[in-house]
Amino acid sequence: MKNLGNLHIQKLTMIFLLCLSLFTLLQAKGVQATVSDSQIVQGNMLQLKIKATGNRAAFPNIQEIEGYPVLGRHESQNNSFTYINGKMKNERTTTLVLTIAPQKDMTIPSYTVNIDGKAYDTKPIAVKVVKSTAPQATANRKFSLMIRTDKKSVIVGEPLLATVYFSLRNGTRLSENPQYNKPEFKGFFVKEVGDEKTYHEGNRQVTELRYVLTPQVEGSLTVGPATAKIGVADRNRRDMFGRFFGTTWTSIASNTVEIEVKAKPQESDLVGSFGIENSIDAQSVKANKPVNLTVTIKGEGSLEDFDLENVEIDGVTVYSDDAKITTTLHDKGIQSTYSKHFAFISDHDFVIPARTISVYDTKENTLKYLEIPAYEIKVEGRQKSVSAVSSTPEAHAGKVQTNLKVPEKSMLDDGKKKIEEVKQTEWWIPLLAFISGLVVMYLFQFIPALKWKKSTVSLQPEEALKKLYPHINESAEIEEMVRQLYAKKNGDKSIKIDKNRLRALLETLEN
DSSP states (O other): HHHHHHHHHHHHHHHHHHHHHHHHHOOOOEEEEEEEEEEETTTEEEEEEEEEEEEEOOOOOEETTTTEEOOOOEEEEEEEEEETTEEEEEEEEEEEEEEEEEOOOOEEOOOOOEETTEEEEOOOOOEEEEOOSSSSHHHHEEEEEEEEEOOOOEEOOOEEEEEEEEEETTOOBBBSOOOOOOOOOOOOOEEEEEEEEEEEEEEEEEEEEEEEEEOSSSSSEEEEEOEEEEEETTTTTTTSSSOOOOEEEEEEEEOOOEEEOOOSOOOSSEEEEEEEEEEESSSEOOTTTEEEEEEEEESSOOOOOOOOOOOOOOOOEEOOOOEEEEEEETTTEEEEEEEEEEEESSSSOOEEEEEEEEEEEETTTTTEEEEEEEEEEEEOOOOOOOOOSSSSSHHHHHHOOOOOOOOOTTTTHHHHHHHHHHHHHTTTHHHHHHHHHHHHHHTTTOOOOOOOHHHHOOOOOOHHHHHHGGTTTHHHHHHHHHHHHHHHHHOOTTTTOOHHHHHHHHHHHOO
């Protein structure tokens, strides 16, 4: 009876699964698109929900809707079972939720969703966006985001300033700091400048974040929106002591700003109003000693995406530091300073070539040039580095020296007697070694344990040269080592590098 009962249960299970599969195939397929609200206030988020019914749903890759970038994307799946007229029905739904921040009235277009190999289309949806520029409307809102720019039309390479304002009504209790996401800056080189600025204006607290934007391409570019998620303490929930707890989260978005970017009237390296300063420390040096050239550019405009490449000179090694760039804001606008240091090392005379940097001046609408003049460098005769190896010919040849003077044998010495004397003096050597060992072991317990640090410095000439060169002016010893490494790099086989001294210098820099 027990076996028959188990068999009966197995049959019922198989029938149930078969029916479930059949009902799954018979389920109604389709797609529907809805929005969170058909009318929103500018600055609020809008959610588009696309619901597909069927076993397998493939949604289109939607990155933007009518020019507004998708700020959030979420996909979920759900199964439900229902009985209709005594029959069980399974319905599987897949839902895609997209979040955008529209700034004006729009119509969400129709999208095609593939469900179980068949295409289904959504219906277009009209959305109305209510402007919120009126002072009264802004004052009544608990919080808001806004973007303003100092220019609406620029040329490629001409910087503009974008400022994000986060406004919070006084008395609003936030549960924690807002989760802020900076605006979209597609097509711009971006540099955040200064610290955030907070102040009170009327009945609101305002926080400013400023960005210098340098357009890289021409066309109509969109700045924004900035978004934030705000957590406000829920005043409708209190604990047993009357304190508020719980958080209500609200997502907000700023406006967007359209920037018209035109092509440069004339091609140039920079856009703005700049001057240049060039300085060189010497034009006559000893062989393999560096000549240092510093180039400084400063003025109105952005230099954040500018770089001055190294020059190539035959037989000359050229080093450069990373450029130092600072950007500040003044009454006159965006002020930038660019400074870069170059070093030239050679064992013969050479010329640092002249260079020209073109600048399109937007104030005078003319093309100007910044000049780096040519410099003729005189190099004195090569100096041999001091070597720790002996100057005797045999020593340079790598031979072992054996010219030690041997005392002459006395005619009174007896070979047999000498052997006996050696035998008489050998017995105390092991005893002395044993006693010395005991003494050392006894004293060793009073010596603090030493922690040995394994040296990790590389003694490869190329790598050592890169590490030592920036410190060449700190000591004569480092300068001498750099000259030796450079000479050896150029094939001077007479140079012998003292590796112990090199390791000591590198370890000193690491510490």
